[in-house]
Amino acid sequence: MTADTTSGTAPEPVRFLQVGSLAAGNRLVDLSLRAVQADPDRPSGLTKGHRACRGCGEALAARVVLDAASRASDGRLVTVNATGCLEVFTSPYPESAWKVPWLHSLFGNAPAVASGVAAALHVTGRADVRVLAQGGDGGTLDIGFGTLSGMFERNDDVLYVCYDNQAYMNTGVQRSGATPPAARTATTPVVHGHGGKDMRPAKDAPRIAMAHGIPYVATATVADLHDLEAKVTRAMGLHGARYLHVLVPCPLGWGSASDEAVRLARLATQTGLFPLLEAVDGDVVATTPIRHREPVEAYLRPQRRFAHLFAPERDEQVLAAIQADADRTIARYRLDRDDDAPDDDFDLPDDDLADTGGGLP
Amino acid sequence: MVDVRIHGRGGQGVVTTAEVLALACFVEGRHAQAVPSFGSERTGAPVAAFVRVSDQPIRSHDPVEEPDIVVVQDATLLSLPSVVAGLRPGGRLLVNTHRSLPAAVLAATAGRTVTTVSASAIATRCVGRDVPGPAMLGALAAVTGVVLVDSVIAAVQDRLAGRSTAGNVAAVTEAFETTLAAVGGEARASAT
Amino acid sequence: MRQQREGSQAVAEAVALCRPDVVSAYPISPQTHIVEHLSRLVLSGSLPGCTYLNVESEFASMSTLIGASATGARSYTATASQGLLFMAEAVFNAAGLGLPMVMTVANRAIGAPINIWNDQGDSMAMRDCGWVQLYAADNQEAVDLHVMAFRLADELELPVMVCMDGFVLTHAFEEVELPTQEQVDAVLPPPPTRPVLDPAAPVTIGAMVGPEAYTEVRYLADRRHRDALRLLPLVAADYARATGRDAAGLVRTYSCEGADTVVVALGSVLGTLSDVVDQRDVGERVGVLGLTCYRPFPADAVRAAVRSARRIVVVERSLALGEDGPVAADVARALAGSGRSVSTVVCGLGGRPVTSAVLHRLLDRVARDDLPQRLFLDLDRDVVDREMQRTAALARRAEEVRS
Secondary structure: OOOOOOOOOOOOOOOOOOOOOOOOOOOOOOOOHHHHOOOOOOOOOOOOOOOOOOOOOOHHHHHHHHHHHHHOOOOOOEEOOOOHHHHHHEEOOOOOEEOOOOOOOOOHHHHHHHHHHHHHHHHHHOOOOEEEEEOOOOHHHHOHHHHHHHHHEEEEEEEEEEEEOOOOOOOOOOOOOOOOOOOOOOOEEEEEEEOOOOOOOOHHHHHHHHOOOOOOEEEEEOOOOHHHHHHHHHHHHOOOOOEEEEOOOHHHHHHOOOOOOOHHHHHHHOOOOOOOEEEEEEEEEEEEOOOOOOHHHHHOOOHHHHHHHHOOOOOOOHHHHHHHHHHHHHHHOOOOOOOOOOOOOOOOOOOHHHHHHOOOO | OOOEEEEOOOOHHHHHHHHHHHHHHHHHHOEEEEEEOOOOOOOEEEEEEEEEEEEOOOOOOOOOOOOOOEEEHHHHHOOHHHHHOOOOOOEEEEOOOOOOOOHHHHHHOOOEEEEEEEHHHHHHHHOOOOOOOHHHHHHHHOOOOOOOHHHHHHHHHOOOOOOHHHHHHHHHHHHHHHHHHHHHOOOOOOOO | OEEEEHHHHHHHHHHOOOOOOOEEEEEOOOOHHHHHHHHHHHHOOOOOOOEEEOOOOHHHHHHHHHHHHOOOOOOOEEEEEHHHHHOOOHHHHHOOOOOEEEEEEEEOOOOOOOOOOOOOHHHHHOOOOOOOEEOOOOHHHHHHHHHHHHHHHHHHHEEEEEEOOOOOOOOOEEEEEOHHHHHHHHHHHOOOOOOOOOOOOOOOOOOOOOOOOOHHHHHHHHHHHHOOHHHHHHHHHHOOOOHHOOOOOOOOEEEOOOOEEEEEEOOOHHHHHHHHHOOOOOHHHHEEEEEEEEEEOHEEEHHHHHOOOOOOEEEOOOOOOOOOOOOHHHHHHHOOOOOOOEEEOOOOOOOOOOHHHHHHHHHHHOOOOOOOOOOEEOOOHHHHHHHHHHHHHHHHHHHHHHO
């Protein structure tokens, strides 16, 4: 805001009509602070032409992750993918949407395959080539859980990114170990207005990863691409086993509008249901406080997978339980603290982004 | 072909004894195969190992059912019928004990030659631990033509290299000389 | 150099001579001595340029090798029985992706009931996985086959499984001749280049192939697999030239020329069979045919070996429930239309030793022409008859109660 002090009248407030800091591209932001995605010369490791649903959160996240990881490794990157949506919609033989070296083996072994790739690269003197593994919530936390834990325990030099859309979407929206309480899926159906997944909590992937004491664990969503890129970049600056858990709304599986993925992801963080955190060597070192707290209902209502909680009658008990979960998470990670100096008109990205300097033009 | 069966308890080095015997025969330029009777036995359970010795290459890997020689490293096993079962007429039973053998055992082994050696006592004296295998092989060299005592010593030095090598060699020698003196045995003067 | 070694250690030494880049293993009886010895070699510095991964399951060991091989590394693992089945999905995957690697299978029975002893049920259960399957008759052959397996894998761009009878061979302490490093290097040059994960030349490995192309992909895989029948003898010849040792080819024959009966078998029982055949009356004219390469099935070599035989007896060290085979089924198909009888003789299941005495009894029956289509050679008939009578009596009582 500037003021013209030379005139005698009261200064007119000047409003800048550009979009805020959460946008990928902002022409008034210094080049070094822009997202990788804002660069027309971005690597596009996951390129266009793939067969994802319109509005797919996972496709967006993977594109961002790939390009940030590519930039951080100077393009010396290989990728291992578990079976799932991402694998299926990017590799319909004879076409491929991958411009990076890409290996898909099985549903439950991406962490192990990636460990093998990393071991081979290291022992043959190519440790400068970095390994990125990718999988969905099912492939990571259920069928791939054993291999994930093994990779963590050995501290293999792999960055594992889990794209969590909270169910087995590729096969038709069946529940997984990451499906949240009350959610309707094809195997936790709603019958006569009741049902959905039981109220037991989903597997807490970040804390499981932290319990292994690995060098870096972080959570992110598609609602803040800067934050996602920064965490990928930070992870790529480290070695050993690193885990990134990304919430990726699935319009089809969640029953939400196809243009709502980013908004729903933001609501997930603003309700406290999905905390944004970073952990180093098993301990939380940073969390992102909630700027505008939202009640869980604001997040649940736009998703038909939670429609039975609102119609034909409101299920106050379940809604209260979900709110209590959110409250507990907020308390655990102190997401309601006020120690940031807020500056709502011009939010700067994290200081660390400038510090690492990596991954940005 | 000479077939040997060695009995003991898990933890007494039965497999090692078999391997040392096989190695000793190999050192002499013969062919030898040592095979444990494998299982999930824990320490203290009865175990056996087989050794086949031949001047021809040994093609078969089936277990020894009718041994020419039975070596018993732990006399408490003698109550098990399987320990002396199949021992060929004219064969040799060699038992680690300082006592005389029970009448039942002598009856079961009629027609076979029986020798005892205080291998545990010798081992304890020479090595400081009750590891009777090398002493048993020393005694074996004294009473049969299967292997020369020098070959056993060479095998012990190769296979049991470490702190106890000297002690184990001493145990072999003492058992050999003691047994030889006691039975005036059939040790070969030189390799055939 | 001739030395007295435990079979497992000899195999580990042979693998070490092949200069592996990545060894990844999970322990299971009776393979443990192989992987333990390899880990000692790596950790003692005797195998520089090799990394050893201790993984959390057999599924992980095969999966890490998929990653390693896809990155261009020479890769090795070993397993048995339950472990082989636990990694089954990944085993098929490795073959389908055309990834060279070598795995030792220390043949052990499959549960239930759980049984840690030797039979060939495990590798037989996986005979269609797309790997080349080789069977060692003794520990010398095990050593030779591992070196040849790495070369075969490189040339075919397919994984190769070397099977050896668990405990019987792995834990047998006997003489072997290990090749020298120079000899192995002569047989096993650095592998030819193939598409691997490399930022300089990105490829997509493991795409989804739909109905419009899957058949052709699999047909070509089958052609590649069968090419092992042509390649293995060539590799064996190279190995013989380098080591001066006549290494195994697709099959090994003993007294099959002019034989009236040929006994077919895989693995360690071949040694006992040869001894037994030598002890038979010459007039019986019995020969022994050992299958070294079982997959792909060497039909031509089998037909040639049994040319003169009227009767073929297949000794099965596994039980294919509900059918006569598995090996006999392959042999019978190869001989279809030739009017010869092929009998299945099941023995040695779950570690029951196949002794000379038992094999003599078999050949006595053969001599008497008293051999059914399928025979359980070492079955305790009294025990099973009693059990079947008991079951039948229970069924009758249940029937009476119902009516």
